[in-house]
Amino acid sequence: MHNKNNITDKIFWVGTNDRKTHLFENYWPLPKGVAYNSYIIMDEKVAIVDTVERGTMETYIDNIESVLGDRKADYLIINHMEPDHSGSIRTLVERYPEMKIVGNKKTFPMLERFYGIKNNLLEVKEGDQLDLGLHKLNFYMVPMLHWPETMVTFESNNGILFSGDAFGAFGTLDGGIFDDELDLEYLEEEISRYYSNIVGKYGRPTQNALAKLSGLDLKMICATHGPIWRSHIDDIIAKYDKWSKYQTDEGCVIVYASMYGNTEKMADNIARHLVKKGIKKVRIHDSSKTHPSYIINDIFKYRGVILGSCAYNGDIFPSMETLINELEHMAIKDHVLGVFGSKSWGGGGLKRLNKFAEAIKWETIEATPEALCAPHAEDFDQCEALAEGMANRLKDLYK
Numbered sequence: 001m002h003n004k005n006n007i008t009d010k011i012f013w014v015g016t017n018d019r020k021t022h023l024f025e026n027y028w029p030l031p032k033g034v035a036y037n038s039y040i041i042m043d044e045k046v047a048i049v050d051t052v053e054r055g056t057m058e059t060y061i062d063n064i065e066s067v068l069g070d071r072k073a074d075y076l077i078i079n080h081m082e083p084d085h086s087g088s089i090r091t092l093v094e095r096y097p098e099m100k101i102v103g104n105k106k107t108f109p110m111l112e113r114f115y116g117i118k119n120n121l122l123e124v125k126e127g128d129q130l131d132l133g134l135h136k137l138n139f140y141m142v143p144m145l146h147w148p149e150t151m152v153t154f155e156s157n158n159g160i161l162f163s164g165d166a167f168g169a170f171g172t173l174d175g176g177i178f179d180d181e182l183d184l185e186y187l188e189e190e191i192s193r194y195y196s197n198i199v200g201k202y203g204r205p206t207q208n209a210l211a212k213l214s215g216l217d218l219k220m221i222c223a224t225h226g227p228i229w230r231s232h233i234d235d236i237i238a239k240y241d242k243w244s245k246y247q248t249d250e251g252c253v254i255v256y257a258s259m260y261g262n263t264e265k266m267a268d269n270i271a272r273h274l275v276k277k278g279i280k281k282v283r284i285h286d287s288s289k290t291h292p293s294y295i296i297n298d299i300f301k302y303r304g305v306i307l308g309s310c311a312y313n314g315d316i317f318p319s320m321e322t323l324i325n326e327l328e329h330m331a332i333k334d335h336v337l338g339v340f341g342s343k344s345w346g347g348g349g350l351k352r353l354n355k356f357a358e359a360i361k362w363e364t365i366e367a368t369p370e371a372l373c374a375p376h377a378e379d380f381d382q383c384e385a386l387a388e389g390m391a392n393r394l395k396d397l398y399k
């Protein structure tokens with residue numbers, strides 16, 4: 001690394017950008033890549049905070065060496081054991097065998113099982129402090145944000161929170177590392193998509209963590225992915241608060257599964273009536289074309305959700321099955337749901353959507369149109385009734 005990335009005169013970003021990987025966790029698309037952030041605190045004692053995914057390890061080791069020079073690392077702080085952050089631990093341990101590994105009681109069993117490391121451990125618990133000299137590291141447990149062992153590290157002299165995956169984002173750090181150096185408009189969708197898909201299931205633990213950290217005087221938030229927050233701290237905290245309370249705006253996400261266009265026609269008809277009835281923010285997705293991560297991200301934004309599927313071999317169309325499985329698994333709360341479908345004989349799509357409605361326990365709209373082969377006038381009347389029910393409910397909720 002030719003440029004050292006200073007955060008303060010003694011703290012450095014030594015992370016890496018990954019523009020090669022297509023799918024994060026082998027599932028979530030990365031159109032704008034992802035950064036793995038790691039930090040070094042240079043003091044009487046030297047501490048490294050988190051590591052990077054092993055695929056970018058060579059760059060990472062160069063980055064570390066350009067900051068450390070001949071010095072050795074004294075501590076490695078592990079806020080989170082997921083392999084995109086722990087993947088380089090074994091290499092660091094080989095390089096700095098004296099280095100103490102700092103984690104909590106849930107960190108170390110994972111460290112042993114993943115990497116066979118069981119020596120030189122320093123266990124910390126809630127409220128413990130590690131003194132590096134000028135820098136004091138304070139540890140807070142934030143379980144299930146988004147793993148059981150997750151903790152955060154607060155450097156109290158500079159007001160810097162090393163937050164692990166909390167406040168993270170997809171997207172590489174292109175030329176800058178701070179929020180005010182980067183184009184946040186360009187990254188906006190990647191910030192919310194990271195929250196909704198990676199952290200989104202854990203609304204309650206996120207709320208608990210926000211309450212716990214609310215007393216800290218934060219000057220910077222250094223997450224393990226995405227920008228370092230220093231100019232928009234209040235904004236990102238407000239967003240996390242809103243998202244983790246499942247608060248949404250007036251609007252409706254329509255998702256359809258359609259092979260030959262009949263179910264799609266119904267979706268378009270419903271959208272038209274929604275807009276006519278004053279709902280401006282309408283987003284339509286084809287479940288076979290759009291990855292669930294983008295649909296889930298929209299569902300985290302808007303209160304209304306309308307799902308429609310054709311019947312397929314006695315059941316629902318597979319791409320819609322994938323989406324509703326994921327919604328159920330994530331247990332997203334507080335939406336208004338409408339469902340519709342199409343069939344040519346015994347059906348299957350709408351039946352499955354009705355089962356989903358029971359399981360997810362969202363408020364539902366009464367009209368549930370189901371066309372036989374192609375939608376006809378009476379089906380479009382039902383589509384209008386569904387749109388009207390949704391629009392009225394949304395207008396009522398946001399008046």
Ligand SMILES: Cc1cc2nc3c(=O)[nH]c(=O)nc-3n(C[C@H](O)[C@H](O)[C@H](O)COP(=O)(O)O)c2cc1C
Nearest residue numbers: 258259260261262263310311313314343344345347
């Ligand atoms: C491979 C295949 C399997 C189907 N399976 C069923 C079924 O099990 N039950 C049913 O009622 N209709 C079934 N259909 C018919 C479609 O669900 C129906 O024609 C529907 O209107 C298609 O909607 P679309 O034009 O949006 O794709 C099937 C159609 C295809 C092509």
